[in-house]
Amino acid sequence: MKDIPLELIQRAADKDIQAFEEIYKGCCGFVYSVALKILNNNQDAQDVTQDVFVKLYNSLKGFNFKSSFKTWLYRITANSAINAYNKRKRETIPRVDFEAIKDTLAAPEKQDYLKQENEKKLDSMMDILPAQQKACLTLREIQGLSYQEIARALKVNKNSVRTWLRRARKTLIDN
Template sequence: MTDTEYRLIKKCSKGNIDAFEQLIEKYEKKAYNIALRILKNPDDAMDISQEAFIKVFKSIKTFKQESSFSTWLYRIVTNTCMDFLRKNSNKVYSIDSPIQTDEGDFSREIEDKSNSTEELFERKMTKELVHKSIDKLEHEHRIIVILRDIEGFSYKEIAKILNCTLGTVKSRLSRARDNLRDIILIEMEQNEHSIV
């Protein structure tokens, strides 16, 4: 941690809002983007990421200096997002679940049928498609894909943010990526049908 950051944190614990704004300025955008990817909705992302910052502000006295401030902050952001998702899980995300339960069988079928070459696959894969598919992942998997493959955190940082072991990160990320690929394949299949 840098000297300035340490001093800013000290000021924040006295309730200095200016110091706090200065402190989080570097992280605001990334925190907002993480929230946006997890929650899929700009309004929610703004509310929840701000809620997370207020949590950070209120509990900055309890922040232990030995860990990095940024991972602590992102941890609060992801946790707040998770809490929000859990509260609203019944309302919003039930539509996705049938696809996920079927996905194992589905994907294998597709593997066998398709003789598509690498190029074809890459050509069909657009940003929107991947984006849509990430949104269809279940919460845990989506978060880990967001942290690693979009935001580019290292395995160690992710372990700290999600408060789990390195092994969990490895296995969960691997499963998440597998699921993502399966969903993308399903989406492609569906797109093809709709075009034909």
């Protein structure tokens, strides 16, 4: 995720749509990718992305400029995706179209085929993990957050982060 200048956040907080679009362009890849990893469904991930940015726009006025914008966005994204995942689980609607979205991306070259197959395999394996474990693993491995940063984003203690990462990796390796 790109660094967002404070001046841009300030302008967006003053309801400057162009400034907010710049923030969106800089962060939408992160929000959508994290949501997609947790939800494993394109439509749900798009809904979460929309929800996160609408919440973000409406809350920017109250943003404390001394705190980290990234940590704030990590928290809103992870919580929204986990809530959506839990809500979907309660509804028990079977939805798996992650592979479909992957297929709509640029057609793979032959040498990329194996890599994409591995990615698909990994995604379907990740789908068996609980939402918090997926969020931890995504924030750690893809975004490179430290235990402290993940703990702050998910509002849990460092030991929970450590335990979730350990369980997630164990499950993925054993499968």
